[in-house]
Every structure is written in structure tokens, then in C-alpha cells.
Amino acid sequence: MTRTLTLTDTVWRTLRLAGTRALPRETGGLLLGYYTEIGPHVTEAHVVPDPRATRIRYRRDVVAAERILRARIRAxxxxxxxxxxxxxxxxxxxxxxxxxxxxxxxxxxxxxxDIALLVLALGTRGWSGHALNADPTESIETLKFSVEGTGNDG
Known part of the structure; x- marks a missing residue:
């Protein structure tokens, strides 16, 4: 059975808006949520800015990401x-x-x-999602991608 990375509709809208605002550069950040029987369920996404991002490169600021993560987990x-x-x-x-x-x-x-990765790719019909999961043995699994409650597969 192929596992699924599921986003709330609010998270999907947040990610698409962040991506559009960053154009023509890449942007990115953290995915937070919990695991279910079918895979990761993302309830929050946070932008971690990279002032040096280009149209082909994004690097997450480790210190800023850890600060966001600690604050959200604590709250x-x-x-x-x-x-x-x-x-x-x-x-x-x-x-x-x-x-x-x-x-x-x-x-x-x-x-x-495990670490999930979601890449939002901009095509002629808008943003689409591509998801994968890496485990501690560096085994990579492609995940299905869905947006909760929309029937949208990204």
C-alpha cells in the first residue's frame, strides 16, 4: 500500500500563496503535524526564509527553523x-x-x-505537489499527495 502525505486545505493554500509570493525564487520551510495509519498528516506549514534563495536553490536556515519548531511544539x-x-x-x-x-x-x-519532503512545482495549471519519505536507512519512498476534504491530489 502506498502511503499518503495529507495536508489540510488551509496548509495547501498557505504553501501555494508563499510560493507565489516568492516567485521567481524558491521558498520553503517546515511541515508539522502527526502520523496516521496511512502516512503523515500536515496541519501546519511554516516558511523559513532564505534571503539568498534563487530560482533553483533554497536552503533552510537551521537556527530559524529550530526556533519555529520549538515555539510551536511548546505551544x-x-x-x-x-x-x-x-x-x-x-x-x-x-x-x-x-x-x-x-x-x-x-x-x-x-x-x-522519517522525514517527509513536499516539493510544490509550478506548471502551466498552477502548483502541484510531489511528496516523498526518507527513513533513517536512507530508503526513499514516493508518497501519494492529497489535500484533506477537497478530493484534490495536489
């Missing part, structure tokens, strides 16, 4: 919110690059847990 009353992974945009209709895949694998190994 969560449910104890269910956690770090799911990373997201970034490609202002062209291209899914995750080899660099993206390798970086996700390295993050999973370093953290000792």
Missing part, C-alpha cells in the same frame, strides 16, 4: 504536533531533484526518524 496543548519534514517550491514543473532526495535522506539519518 501545542494536544501533545500530538510534531516535526513531519520539509517543503519547498520549484518555480518550474519539476518534482524533487536528486539533491532534494539526498538531503532528505541525510536529514532522516541525522535525526533517526
Amino acid at each position: 501545542d496543548d494536544s501533545d500530538a504536533l510534531g516535526y513531519i519534514g520539509e517543503w519547498h517550491t520549484h518555480p518550474l514543473p519539476i518534482g524533487p531533484s536528486t539533491t532534494d532526495v539526498h538531503a532528505s535522506g541525510r536529514l532522516a539519518v541525522a535525526g533517526g526518524h
